[in-house]
Amino acid sequence: MDINLLIQLGYVVAAGLFVLGLKMLGSPDTARKGNGISAVGMLLAIVAALLDQGIVQYEFILGGMIVGGAIGAVAARSVAMTSMPELVALFNGVGGAASGLVGVSALSIATGNFQYVTIILSILIGGVTFTGSLIAYGKLSEMIGSGAITFAGQKFVNGLIVLGILYSAVMFITTPSDPTWLYAVVGLSLLFGVMVVIPIGGADMPVVISLLNSYSGLAACAAGFAVDNNVLIVAGSLVGASGIILTQIMCKAMNRSLSNVLFSGFASVSTAVTEVEGEIKPISVEDAYYVLEAATNVAIIPGYGMAVAQAQHVVKELMELLEANGCEVNYGIHPVAGRMPGHMNVLLAEADVPYDQLLEMDEINPRMESVDVAIVIGANDVVNPAAREVESSPIYGMPVINVSDARTVFVLKRSMASGFAGIENPLFYKDNARMLFGDAKESIGGLVREFS
């Protein structure tokens, strides 16, 4: 059989396996197998690519694979689950950089205007993904401040960069023999990636990561056009679509439009002063224990603070003790709790919490009235009743977990500082709310000791 036909058939089967793998990711029972099937597809695609008779030298390929594979394997094995957002951000960036490099080096085989355009696209999307992801990584790991960075004339500078990219792209396409303009596109794309992510604050990172995830797929897709390869286009657009859907889900969960998330750093933040009535009522670990001991239905609402305090394992211990005491325990997970989609679910799964006890917001809210105690661990904005009650609040309209419907609410909090969004939380002043101040891990550890 013709070797080229064999290669193409290999790509077709690989694309089919990717689709099948993603389909199996639709249920926790089959997800792991689905990931394996997708990996087999990737292996097949790589083998097919290696059969290409245009390849005369294997040293560069093997060298790259060994170095990259080793780095990937070490990173995957050693990363802590609490740091998953950082790792995914880095992987997004690496994927974008790879596609951008494919674009640059495809220049040597490019023949027509269409290919020049796609080369520009893969460099542009890849470059933005690369530096944008590095900034996102910096913010997530707190290497740089997680707040929004803005300065006067930011819009103007960004506009200049966009114009510069467009101008360089046109100049490159009209005179492709001169690579200077191509390098200008590379440089400006890298700069643009930095500029678009710095004005976005830490709490909006779930949106940014999803969007960059989508870009890394689109970059691969553009690279596929540049090197004329079907499997890149199919796989790249699957990833692109996946990222876009997650971005939509995240935006909807914050009741904001994508452009609002991306550009809100520019708007002057309106500091609406909400008059909150009532007083803060602290509770001791011992008193909290007596309430929990009598409870028959407990809901736990985790947020980013649980990840920071690394409290997921001790939360699971408390859950076991409560269940042994005849109490029903469920978790209410808000879509934007944590720093990336599904962040809380992975942490709790690692701590051996069965996934059928992790309820989505729409599932837990109708049950909230029958809950005796809702325990809020390191979450703030996602349980803020101002989103329902205070029309002037910046988060008014955002769907939240209605913990105040529970008979009693325990809020585990380090101090009275407001959340990332800087919004006052009237929940803390409600009659049925009790504040359990201190490190979440120590507070829950204290409850566990009271039980045993």
Add this chain to the structure above:
Amino acid sequence: MEVSYLLFILMLAVFLGFELINKVPATLHTPLMSGANAISGITVVGAIALAGSGEQDLAQWFGAGAVALASVNVVGGYLVTDRMLGFFKKKEG
């Protein structure tokens, strides 16, 4: 390959992607993301041909760099997704 043909593939793949991903439950969104990340490492296939062309020096080096970066994605992405999915368990009994 003809441009229209490639665009045709793009359109179908995007629709298929939307259909598939919409069915993924929220609890699996993080593994979905890292699994998608691994798939975006498919760019390694494009990079392989460029790194092995044996022609222009610079293009080959860029190609090799792209192979290395994409391999980080492929190997790291699949391994970490597998590790995460291994944690997801149903309630016993």
